[in-house]
Each structure stands twice: as C-alpha cells, then as structure tokens.
Amino acid sequence: MAEVHTHTEGEHDNAYAGLLVNDAHWAFGTDFEDPLAGVDTTVPEGVDAAELAAYCLMLGDDALVFSQRISEWCSNAPDLEEDIALANIALDLLGQARLLLARAAAADPAAVPQLPEGSPVPDEDRLAFFRDDLHFRNVRLAEVPNGDFAEIITRILIFSTWRLALFERLAHSRDAVLAAVAAKGVKELSYHRDFVGRWFLTLAQGTEESRRRLLSALDGLWPLTAELFATHPVERAVAASGAGVDPASVQEEVLSVLDHVFDASGVTRPEARPLAGVQGKTGRDGRHTEALSLMLAEMQVVARAHPDGLW
Incomplete structure (x- = not known):
C-alpha cells in the first residue's frame, strides 16, 4: 500500500496543491475520479499542445515502465524492509505516470487510443494499456529486464538521480x-x-561477492546512460517554450552526483560506448529492446481482453 501523506491547510501556495496529496488514490483503475479534476489544464500560450502531450508521454512512460520493472521485485527483495521500500518506489513512479499520462491526454486528446463506444476506460489507462511498443517513448534504461539486487539498486540510483535533476527544474515549468x-x-x-x-x-564496501555483483551491474547499465542526456526534438521545443527541460542541461549535475557516490564507494565511473539505437533512433523515438514488447504483453493482456470491463 502506498504511504499516505497529509498536508495542513495553506502548506502549498499554488492552485494545484491537490495534485500533491491523496497518494492513496494514485493507482490505475476506473474506480477513481479524474486525477486532474478541477485543475486548469489550459495549454500555456506559446506552447504547442501536441508537443506538450508528447513530452508528457515521454516522462510518463519512463515512470510507468520502470514502475512495472521495480514492482517485479515485490516479495523477492533480501528482506521485508527492502521489499516494502521497493514497492513504494514503484508506487511513487506509478503515481507520477498516472498524472503525466492524464496531462498528455488533456493537452492533446488525439493522442489517446480509441476504444469501442461506451468503454469506461479513462484516458490515462488507454494510454497505458492500449499502445504498442512503437508508441511508447520511455528511455531504454527503464525497460531492460531485471538482474540481481545489485542491478536494481544501481539502476534506480542512475534513474532517480537523472529524474530528480529534471524535476527540480520542471517544478518551474x-x-x-x-x-x-x-x-x-x-x-x-x-x-x-x-x-x-x-x-x-x-x-x-561489503563482501567480495557483493562488490563484484555491483561492479558488474554498473558496467552492464552504463551504456544506457548516454540516452538519458540526448535531446529529442520534442524535448528541445518544449524546453524552448519554457514548459519542459532539455535533458542535456542536467548531464553535468547528474554525473557529478553519481561521481560523488562512486568516490565514496571506491568505485570508478565506467567508460563504455553508448548502446546503439536502430538507425540512430532510441527509446524516445519508439525504438526499444525486445524486453519492452514482452513486458507490455504481460502488463496489458487483461485490459486488452476486456476493453469494456469495470475494475
């Protein structure tokens, strides 16, 4: 169960404080109200609606796909405390995904997959469960299959350091x-x-085996990090309009933070060539590893089998 945070009146000084509470309702399903109900979703002047929607899909897909991967650790972590911590990290990302996909749908309704007339599936669920891998825009770091505990720790470290730097700037969107x-x-x-x-x-700094596994995980994941800082044309356009963040602008900060962790751990930053794309295209372009299509087949099967279902 997601941790529920409470806030006192007046703690938030913006009109959208409701987005920052009610964590218990941050989950997929039709038994919840519109996550953006009561929020002004007007696209700011000078921001292209289709580009804003595409940008929200990128950030939302990052969170949705990685949340699914982390949730696979439920009941498999070394002990109960870490099991619950990983589950809550997955739920946090799922909450971010829901709001970002809902924002994408509100900005550009044409981006939402069409279902049979009368289907009760909300827009954010349509985007989550009724797109194929070519229409997902997540970075490939989020989608690769899980390894051991050292691998998921290393992957969350890289991902969260990068995403935190983006969100600190995006808070001024x-x-x-x-x-x-x-x-x-x-x-x-x-x-x-x-x-x-x-x-x-x-x-x-643990045993020889724990260190060996950590270094192996870091070496295996590092070729995926260059993609985090490669600026897609949509990201460049939305950043220029003041609504988004150019990922290249956070590279120096992210690597500096990671180097600090590496230095404290007695680990050297790997030197590895970036994972090649397909004809120069990567996750932001809808070009993914085979792992994503396999993951989506499992994640989406129930929703696709019952598009008129109520949950």
Missing part, C-alpha cells in the same frame, strides 16, 4: 500542471536516490 507534478516528484525522487545510494555504498 510554465505549464502549471507539470510544475505541480514535478514539485511532488522531487520529494519522492529525493528519497529514492538516497535509499539506493546507501545501498550502493553498502554493497560496494
């Missing part, structure tokens, strides 16, 4: 919805990064 989502996400991602950072240090 001209799009008020994105700004509110990011403000909430900063708190969550700070916890994610600190939790796995401590584990990274523990594994690096």
